[in-house]
Amino acid sequence: MVDHVRAWHPAVPSLREVYHARFDHCYPMHTHDDWAVMLVDDGAVAYGLDRGDHHAVPGALTLLPPGVPHDGHSAIEGKGYRKRVLYLEPDWLPSGAQGLAVRRPTLAAPGPIVAARRVHAALRDPGDLMAAEHWLLAVRDHVLDHLGSPAPTLRDTPLARRLRELLDDRLTESFTIAAAAADLGSHPSHLVRVFSQTYGIAPHQYLVGRRVDLARRLLVDGHRPAETAALAGFHDQAHLTRHFRRILGVTPAAFASARPAQSGCVAPVVGAE
Template identity: 80%
Template sequence: MVVRVRAWHPAVPSLREVYHAGFDHAYPLHTHDDWAVMLVDDGEVVYGLDGGEHRATPAAVTLLPPAVPHDGRSAIEGRGYRKRVLYLERDWLSGSAQSLAVRRPTLHEDSSLVAARRVHAALQKPGDAMAAEHWLLVLRDHVLAHLGSPTPALRDAPLARRLRALIDDRLVEPLTIAAAADELRVHPSHLVRVFSQAYGIAPHRYLVARRVDLARRLLVGGHRPAAAAAMAGFHDQAHLTRHFRRILGVTPSAFTSG
């Protein structure tokens, strides 16, 4: 198969690197400093992890813990594979998770696959870094549940209100869930859960909806789409158009001319 490799460092908290590869390569034993979350899009990969043999397929998410030796090769002779990997900082999961992941590196749950794929989908769209951050936190919760350490579903309406006020106050400023969590002195995963429970919408969706509403008012006031996008906190006009159409059913240009 044709060798295709792409790697980059996205501006998403906890996410150190994204790696896409399509080839037929046999990895010798090696280790990573980070957690690796792998999706196999085509073909299959067989790999050894701390003495045990496992298989990565398109029907599962594979979790490789830091500092644990592993190898990898195509499971189908004469056929390559395509994979996407998220490299996450070592403190993405606690130290105890490492030994648990060695024994249970494969997540077959559809919800885990959906979360991992949505991380990658958000990373392909300029301006949607908070969506990628959100789905990484969702994926983290799925991993913890898979490893036997589910997170409690605690309600905290006052905390949810504090996050909503923070988002409203900084509507057009760059904001990450990690920064908000640090300011509110809670874990980002907990912050996402309590906000979603309280308002029925994820923080990044709430932020985008508020920005779309602001852009709509700016358009009604006579601003052109490009100016409205910048003033409402969007990455660019294309970013505004994508979410404007999703929420309101029309493009900004059609909205102003209607």
């Protein structure tokens, strides 16, 4: 399977990004700050979500909540996969939905799948953005029905939460775990252990994943890779490229070249570098 990607920001409320990919990429454990609603059109993806094992397959809608560690790889040896993802604002669903989505990330009923497909169909034409908004609201209603009543928030400890807030606040800055531990009045080893036990991901992995997430949005907005590296907190463009490709399976340059033209029409799909 030849690697292809494209991504863009439609002018649809709550919809931060649309991402289409066709490749055989093994995602390492990472997080992002958006809700991700994924359709797999071909192949299958095996993924871990907060220590649970799942599969994303054609005929199902997969819901990945913000801030929860997950990975992914082809579930079929020697075969890639094709997927379409809607990235949505963190407040797209009410508080408490995150915990429920961790336990029930798969929607297999026809209603939400049809609605999600209609969102993507409407996004093909800039004149149909209101239709895309309508069907996205329908997806939300289906998801809420699937999840039921909000559950308590994910396990947390005050110290892990404080470190996570520090990492988010200083996302693009250079600092050490020792400095963070001093700020929080903790030993570095204890701080890393508490964070990893609480969130299922090490602090440095969380930080790099968040920076790649930011870099992805900057590239879609039209920033050049070198500029993006500086704005997203990477040491240089090579540093960005290494982590961007490791997490997303494509170089920043290839990802940026897949942006749609300024007219709003979707750009032709391009091969990854």
